Amino acid sequence: MTCTPVPPAHRTKRLAEMATLALAAATTLASCSGSPDPTPIPVASSPRPGSAALPPSAQQGGQVTLQSGWAKAGSGMTAVFGTVVNPGAKDVTLLGGSSPAAADVQIHSMVKQPDGSMKMTQKQGGLTVPAGGSAELTPGADHIMLVNLHSALVNGGDVSLVLRTADGANVEWTVPVRSFAGAEETYAPEDHR
Amino acid sequence: MTGVGRRTLLRTGLLAGGAGVGALAVSRLSDATSAPSRADEEPPPPAHPATMPFRGPRQAGVTDDPQPFAAFVGLDLPAGATKDTCRRLLRVWTDDIDRLMAAKAPLTDLEPELAEVPSRLSITLAVGPGFYDAAGLVPHRPSWLAPLPSFTIDRFDGHWPQTDVLLQIRADSPVAVAHAQRRLVVGAEPLAVQRWVQRGFREPLTSSRPGMPFRNLFGQVDGTVQPRTDGADDALVWLGADGAPAPHGLAGGTALIIRRIAMNLDTWDRADRVARENAVGRRLGSGAPLTGRLETDQPDLRAEDELGFPVIDPVSHMRRAMPAAPHERILRAPYSYDEAPTGRQRSNSGLVFVSYQADPLRQFLPIQRRLAEADLLNVWTTPISSGVYAVLPGALPGEDLGAALLA
Numbered sequence: 037m038t039c040t041p042v043p044p045a046h047r048t049k050r051l052a053e054m055a056t057l058a059l060a061a062a063t064t065l066a067s068c069s070g071s072p073d074p075t076p077i078p079v080a081s082s083p084r085p086g087s088a089a090l091p092p093s094a095q096q097g098g099q100v101t102l103q104s105g106w107a108k109a110g111s112g113m114t115a116v117f118g119t120v121v122n123p124g125a126k127d128v129t130l131l132g133g134s135s136p137a138a139a140d141v142q143i144h145s146m147v148k149q150p151d152g153s154m155k156m157t158q159k160q161g162g163l164t165v166p167a168g169g170s171a172e173l174t175p176g177a178d179h180i181m182l183v184n185l186h187s188a189l190v191n192g193g194d195v196s197l198v199l200r201t202a203d204g205a206n207v208e209w210t211v212p213v214r215s216f217a218g219a220e221e222t223y224a225p226e227d228h229r
Numbered sequence: 230m231t232g233v234g235r236r237t238l239l240r241t242g243l244l245a246g247g248a249g250v251g252a253l254a255v256s257r258l259s260d261a262t263s264a265p266s267r268a269d270e271e272p273p274p275p276a277h278p279a280t281m282p283f284r285g286p287r288q289a290g291v292t293d294d295p296q297p298f299a300a301f302v303g304l305d306l307p308a309g310a311t312k313d314t315c316r317r318l319l320r321v322w323t324d325d326i327d328r329l330m331a332a333k334a335p336l337t338d339l340e341p342e343l344a345e346v347p348s349r350l351s352i353t354l355a356v357g358p359g360f361y362d363a364a365g366l367v368p369h370r371p372s373w374l375a376p377l378p379s380f381t382i383d384r385f386d387g388h389w390p391q392t393d394v395l396l397q398i399r400a401d402s403p404v405a406v407a408h409a410q411r412r413l414v415v416g417a418e419p420l421a422v423q424r425w426v427q428r429g430f431r432e433p434l435t436s437s438r439p440g441m442p443f444r445n446l447f448g449q450v451d452g453t454v455q456p457r458t459d460g461a462d463d464a465l466v467w468l469g470a471d472g473a474p475a476p477h478g479l480a481g482g483t484a485l486i487i488r489r490i491a492m493n494l495d496t497w498d499r500a501d502r503v504a505r506e507n508a509v510g511r512r513l514g515s516g517a518p519l520t521g522r523l524e525t526d527q528p529d530l531r532a533e534d535e536l537g538f539p540v541i542d543p544v545s546h547m548r549r550a551m552p553a554a555p556h557e558r559i560l561r562a563p564y565s566y567d568e569a570p571t572g573r574q575r576s577n578s579g580l581v582f583v584s585y586q587a588d589p590l591r592q593f594l595p596i597q598r599r600l601a602e603a604d605l606l607n608v609w610t611t612p613i614s615s616g617v618y619a620v621l622p623g624a625l626p627g628e629d630l631g632a633a634l635l636a
Contacts, residue, residue, distance in 0.1 A: 106336040192317020
């Protein structure tokens with residue numbers, strides 16, 4: 037897992053600002069555009085049944101945002117990258133989710149195989165983003181996988197996805213789709229290991 | 230006649246429509262990694278800020294002092310491109326350019342370090358006639374957005390044809406130019422495919438005063454008579470300036486002409502200095518007219534030598550290029566090229582001629598017609614490519630380049 041601590045002062049300040057914004061939004065949903073200095077934008081959407089009754093402290097996961105997020109153009113299966121930022125006071129774990137563009141949304145990581153090669157597998161226990169910190173989703177490391185795309189994602193388009201957190205919140209992100217030559221990792225489904 | 234001595238920051242700040250934009254550029258320079266702080270806390274602006282503002286009603290890279298390194302990239306839209314293709318392309322590039330000009334990595338960049346050295350990078354996007362075809366906007370295409378008439382001096386070799394799109398990339402650092410070029414071209418695929426690249430250079434601004442005319446590889450000072458870039462001549466440069474009507478979606482844009490001019494240094498070497506100065510009508514050293522002392526002196530076209538010959542040759546480059554009417558002026562930002570010679574060539578050198586004007590037919594064409602008819606420099610120079618593009622208006626915050634055109 038590549039979780040990045042957030043020591044520099046300017047970053048702490050930015051996180052504090054974002055936390056304020058996220059709290060002001062008072063919603064468990066947040067999205068992020070691809071602009072250079074994205075500000076979390078609250079998405080008007082109904083909370084999931086069941087999660088609405090939870091006290092705010094139980095929905096820390098709803099505050100996480102994806103900065104500089106993007107999805108690789110392609111068909112079949114593709115990945116979403118970016119920096120997941122958690123401005124809250126508790127760790128947040130992303131478990132997986134859904135997308136109107138794909139059959140399934142999974143958290144994947146790259147794992148060294150017995151033969152020494154790197155293959156991607158579903159990340160056991162999800163992706164934990166430390167309180168006040170961030171986690172990088174990058175080609176060749178942890179990433180979000182869109183599995184069985186309904187149709188090809190094209191350069192310059194958009195894709196939306198909803199991530200489910202361990203504390204029962206949903207976060208919705210819409211990211212731009214970009215052409216990218218890398219991220220050609222081989223998938224090693226667990227039942228094949 | 231020039232905006233000599235104007236600070237680039239002042240220019241870009243003014244042209245971008247307010248001090249706020251200039252202040253943002255300053256804050257980026259003072260600490261490229263921190264969020265912009267309040268303008269009243271900032272030190273006085275440096276001569277040339279290390280990043281240039283992207284957002285504003287006009288694109289950067291037109292009236293700004295030209296940076297020493299440039300790449301002009303011609304790209305074509307794919308077969309079957311539609312308005313949606315155009316819109317997605319401009320969306321991708323707007324975001325990438327926004328980041329790159331702020332010395333930040335584009336989204337898909339795995340080498341952010343190459344983007345994070347502030348180098349006064351400007352990226353200017355322009356579209357050719359084919360863009361209008363793909364976008365279904367042919368009825369809106371300006372009359373000047375078409376190939377220039379062919380001139381008898383032209384010897385186009387097909388290597389740098391008119392394309393659907395043009396990226397003009399300029400910076401203080403050749404690394405910044407190379408990196409931006411690579412990211413923009415790769416990131417655009419398959420929405421646009423590169424056809425050619427023309428690289429150019431000119432003297433660093435530190436070695437000359439800002440706004441000083443360019444000296445080409447013949448040693449000539451080029452660009453003494455320019456429209457002012459402080460606003461006084463905006464109607465000559467910008468579309469829709471001073472209340473003039475602008476073509477659909479292009480208010481705040483301009484017309485860009487790019488012509489590759491081969492310069493034969495071998496035959497130029499054979500000409501003595503008197504012949505060289507006679508060909509251009511100016512002194513090589515000072516750039517002054519042969520009848521004057523200073524570069525800015527007005528040429529005396531009636532002056533004769535002791536034998537009764539005109540001091541300024543009637544077919545010298547300067548004489549032929551002089552405006553016959555006040556509107557026959559264009560803003561030039563040329564670059565030299567000096568490529569590796571091939572075959573038995575000793576040099577492969579010349580000029581990437583680049584000019585900006587509101588109306589090429591009215592402003593550029595009369596000058597070019599005179600030069601094609603007679604110009605002593607034609608002995609040594611040969612146009613080998615030509616292209617005409619519409620520089621899109623700038624993108625306001627939250628907007629994509631070309632938003633008004635594709636609306």
